[in-house]
Amino acid sequence: MAFLPPHLYDLSHQEKHALLTKLEHTYKSFQEEKLHLDMTRGKPSPEQLDLSLPMLSLVNEKHYKSENHTDCRNYGILDGIPEAKRLFSWILDIPPENIFVGGNSSLNLMYDVLVQAMLYGVPGGDKPWKDEGKISFLCPVPGYDRHFAILEHLGIEMIPIRLGEEGPDMETVASLVESNPSIKGIFCVPKYSNPTGITYSEEVVKAFTKLKPAASDFRVFWDNAYAIHDIDFPGDRLLNVFEEASRHHCEERFYIFSSTSKITFAGGGIACIATGRKNLDALKKHYGIQTIGYDKLNQMRHALFFRERHSLENHMKKHADILRPKKDAVIRILTEQFANLGIVGWTNPKGGYFVSIDTLPGCAQKVVSLAHDAGVKLTPAGSPFPYKKDPKDTSIRLAFSYPSLAEIEKAMEVVSLCIALASLRSMLHSN
């Protein structure tokens, strides 16, 4: 049953107060349930991880040699065995020769590339970024908190850019990037963006390849974390930025990242960078100093598990079947509670790991805090913004993948009540 009546805006001041008292009473009863529910992080559920269990036995006493005869148990091969490159070429639709396969974390690869840029610069640049004085990155918001944490840690200034339903506001991006050489890059999650779930439109993707950056070493960090992570079919189609860039001879502008963290095991996957040849050569030079090589046995495990593109697609459909009822429950409950009320909006992405909520201004933090005190953990409000500052305090990220369906339904009931409470208080306060 909805916590707020459909005619909410017609209620008198007194009626709203009475409703508030009633909701506060319900809230107390939820608190008495002493819940422990968690919708904070986009991590796969145990059921999803079970899908990849057979992979664990594929590398064994008999199978440890790559198709190029490399003994994967030993040192050797910096940039990945051929079959691991091929796997990522299926995921990203990028030629294997443009792919560098790393360890278990694409975030770590992004960090590495940024550190290399800070200490040595990137091809086409004049000097290391650390010697450039103040430099900055554009950050479409809301965005991924871990990207912003790396930029902040490295002292790179973050300039927020509005992320619409088609992607970042490319007019603003172009006008900034083309006029200001201290802007060195932009961080994007182009498909099923974390947290709003939107996918960049063809026009937006094309606009990235048409930029004429003032900085000769401007880079797009294209974190394609959810490249094949559809939940509803047909899923969103993201234009292949690498193909588009090749056509415009600007492949070096893009570092494209992906991983199998949300395909196989979040803690034990493999990750990659795809980019132009000049960038790749520079990467290999740096990585050749930094390490002797990554875990090829785990690369092989993955390649043996996905022997063809088709097996990868089938596998992702199984993920979708697990995730779909959870996402649907979130959307259903939000719809039941708030449809046409005009106090809260939400996204309904066709894939990825998040639903994003837009509250009345000034309410997001209060909702998260109310939920917390009723035993439901949500991602801290502000997290999807640089310096954790959501200027209007309206954005809440809901991660629906990990809890069970029953837990999600309970958590969403609590969250809905908290939204109702915070919204009603806000309305009463502003009257």
Next chain:
Amino acid sequence: MAFLPPHLYDLSHQEKHALLTKLEHTYKSFQEEKLHLDMTRGKPSPEQLDLSLPMLSLVNEKHYKSENHTDCRNYGILDGIPEAKRLFSWILDIPPENIFVGGNSSLNLMYDVLVQAMLYGVPGGDKPWKDEGKISFLCPVPGYDRHFAILEHLGIEMIPIRLGEEGPDMETVASLVESNPSIKGIFCVPKYSNPTGITYSEEVVKAFTKLKPAASDFRVFWDNAYAIHDIDFPGDRLLNVFEEASRHHCEERFYIFSSTSKITFAGGGIACIATGRKNLDALKKHYGIQTIGYDKLNQMRHALFFRERHSLENHMKKHADILRPKKDAVIRILTEQFANLGIVGWTNPKGGYFVSIDTLPGCAQKVVSLAHDAGVKLTPAGSPFPYKKDPKDTSIRLAFSYPSLAEIEKAMEVVSLCIALASLRSMLHSN
């Protein structure tokens, strides 16, 4: 049969020339064999890698949870599962709570720690090392080329320090470190040092804990890569530097590294850093930005393979049994060829992966080049020195682990001939 006669120094000029002609003839016949032998890198042989094959099946559909109930397939735990920390605490004799378990490469951990020091500084320091102007590291020589490559890449000046049979010349180390605040660290391989195979004496280890560095943020990078890698028994005993440092309240001075690269799989092992609590807290802060966590499934595989200290010790004895005949062959052939001739010296370490040869001055490069042209690859002369410059051109590293016994015997015959040739030419030239 020895290539050089025992009375080499008594030969007349003419006799030496005749001998040279004879050796050159033999060399040509070796060349005609078109050999392809490789003694360049310290990598385990397939037979050694086979010892750990059963490990590959230990994490499977039933076993993927850590003893603390963490699902190792998922995100979570930055610094390693408890059983992986315990494994390294057996290897290093350092409490688990002082250990950070990382990915598959201890070299990458060293790089990370150095990058963190460059960008942010280390506990006890005033500022990031990159803002300190010129800084330098002491480098005991001959040493490990990959350490020097990282330092050179980061623009840290390298000051060579003579490595004797007991370790680095600690009087020189102390006088430099205690007077010069721009010296920020020293790189050590304290046991079965790469390449000479020596182990630091108790006095040398103690001297490290008694240093009073001029730089408050001076650090010892203690790469204990061969901590339990004995070949002859009893092996060398290395004093526990961490225990000693705790007694002198200077644990923060030491970053101690190790890995299972030469225990299980060189490409698919796990690695660690052990250090004081303040350093650990700083490391965790940085790593918490850089990554979400390392591959815990591989950590678990290792912990299940070595369930107790005893199983680890037994395993290392099997490595020793494979390595011993190879090392013995190297030593036997060098002894047969050059005992008491006074033209070449060599080490006979009780463990590790290398035998180190000392030629007549100016001969090392020639020997390596001659061997190369006869189909035997050796580590490039100069590699074990900063900037690849061996001032006297005398040091050659022999890596005996990878080739088969028959290959080693053949390779050492060729190498011996090359040493004989280069030495004889040098003697003739200096007459």
